[in-house]
Amino acid sequence: MKKQMAAAAIGLAMMTATVMGVSAQAAADSVIVAVDDDSFTIGPWGNDSSVRDWTENTLWAHLCYRPFTGAMLEAGELQMYAAKSVTKVDDATYDIEIYDNIVDAKGNAITAEDVVYSYDKLKELGYVSEISLYYDSAEATGDYTLTLHLKDSSEGSIEAVLTLCSIASKDWYEGASENEINADPAVTGPYKVTEMNTGSGVTMEAWDYWKSEDLADCEAQNVDEIEIRCITEASARSIALENEEIDMAEISMDDISRFEDNEDYNVTQYLNWMSQYLIFNTSEGKATADENVRKAIAHAFDTYTMSLTAGECVMSYDVAPNIGPDYVAAWDSQEYFPRDLDKVKEYLAAAGYDESNPLQVSILVTSQAPQQPYVALQAMLAEAGIQLTIDGQDRAARQAVQNDPTAWDIAEYSDSVVDFTTSFWNDLFGAEANGGLTQGFTDDPELQSLLQAAIADRSEENMTAFHDYVMDKCYMVGLYTETKHIVTTAGITDICLEKLNPVLNAMTFADDYASVG
């Protein structure tokens, strides 16, 4: 438990730059960053990828920028980017004024029509689920003014809509070839693309950007040139860092000891985006539809043992650790399904299971993910007299299987807290988001009522009411969130990690910093 608390403290701190007291230089000539993904596009709209995560705000202007998880428009925490002002008309309508001097890297002037086109295009393409869920429509009301309508006005929706859509010129996009869109895009952000090698990397250069005042964090131009290099193999990234081929990379847990306590490198620890949890299938006919069965399983294992093979982790006392601003810190000090084999026996007996009639259940997991935690879970459940079958499906097959209420008893999922804990809950339990039922096919009006109350008003009372209800019914068990490590050469003193991904163009550097490139 002590180790868990220590890990939690690390996680709650979110980021820990290891070097202190180094005088910083304002800008650097270049920085070379290795990422673990080689399947990416850099056009204005595309699917998630490491490269896109780290570059979208650098290459493409968005209406606003969210500098930290849970930053809210009404609290004035959102930073204006392409938008000059955002005015609330009603819960679902916002008037927006954009800067009148926005030009892209090809010289096209950006107007309100382009903004409307960008949102409609992204909605049509469907790459960003928040845009599909929350954005309804927009219309230009002038050259530089527009009105934006939400189809879901729940808290957090306007922030998602304002910050997740790249703004591009309609004329450019419709007239550009596939090659131009992906290799030489007419960017609207502070960096332009100078070299793009499909599957290999992209090089960006600060340009004579249209904006010079009131800059959002992601509009900084602290580096003249940023090169993103794709190195998919974890060990190859460590070697490249040691071989002075790159300045910065995410390093796996196995290799991190080579860089810790090494004066040539700085190690920044942060929580992974994705938190793991188990959800029970409560559809009729399933063993896990019985609350006693769910509780027996929940008390038959401990998450810390499961997490041992996943490296350093922060344990969950709800769906995820304390990341969202609506998280109630008191949850971390309450008992969260402690392993108790006597309780397991009681619950199993209440559900009609014993040694002569053992409980048999299956768990749906993604076969590409490490299987050791589930093997540990299987062993712990076996010790408690529960037979667990691990059903590993690859990502695509799993997408089909997980929607079938007859196909599994327990499923392992992972999701991220992008703004609030309630958003995470909504992904799991929101009936609307899941086609009428929850991820575990639970039809429980009380659950929905408590969820809607928590979403509407994130008071401690409402949050705790929902949290306690889910625990009481044992609809799901939060597991853990892995910590990750970004290693930089010693000259990079701060990687500006507010949004979990480093803001590459806003990093700070030591006076003697020189890129390895």
Next chain:
Amino acid sequence: MAKYVIKRLLIMIPTLIAVGIIMFTLMNFVPGDPAQLALGSGVHTAAEIEAKREALGLNRPFLVRLGEYVSNIFLHFDFGKSLVDGTDIKWELMKRFPHTAKIAIFSILLTIIIGLPLGIYTAVHANSAGDRVSLIVTLLFDCMPSFWTALLLVLLFSLKLKWLPSSGAKSLKYFILPTIANSLGGLAGFTRQVRASMLEVVSSDYVTTARSKGLPEKDVVYGHALPNALIPILTVIGMRFGSMLGGATIIEVVFSIPGIGQYLVNSINNRDYNACTGCIIFIAFAFAIIMLLTDLLYAYADPRIKAQYVSSGKKVKKNG
């Protein structure tokens, strides 16, 4: 000769169409919903998934989609769009092919440069100490998995000596280690093939005659023996080169080289059916072209084969 080439090119068409049909059919029956894949990993309502399915044309009958897919490829050279990131697959393949081609060309050249003289030497000096040492060394390389060879090379030349980069494809020096790692494994097979072919020839009567005429050994080996041993050697080179053009998958992954092999692996992992099918057809096309060129090289290596081509051409003319 020209007619033979045209005939071979025409034969390629049904072969490639068959590959296209098989791949499209297999991918169609693989579990997983392409519409959900295309929408990404976020939460999507049933209506959104259905709309995407409609937009992708997945609700149309299988035969209609198959016919459209095959005709798009063979009439317009259009492999469709990636389900994952929406990029044009032809564009991706064209961008990645030069990297794969570089590895394939450099690797085959290195294999020939080392393997051919070594094979000739071991044949001419069969059962000598040199022959045995060469056998042991090449077999050792053959037994080492290419990813392991690659890692050893990286550890030595990148991490310890810091002579060469460990990953990437920015310039020619980035291809030195991948080329060596890709070649070493095949060197044993190639050397033994050259040795076997040459052994057969060096003991033949015309070589004995050439020697008895007093020709220098170099002329006997390179002027008389080697040309007659070339056919099986060319076959090995052609097949190896053809398969390399399909992507040295492991080498590309280890060295982070964005080639066809890596694209194929990614598309399989992501269940990007369109990209996967496109890759396989592209690889089949590259292989077929290389095998055609290999067949044509036979004609230059062996006048008897050239004569066959010419005579078959004449027959066609007569019949026509």
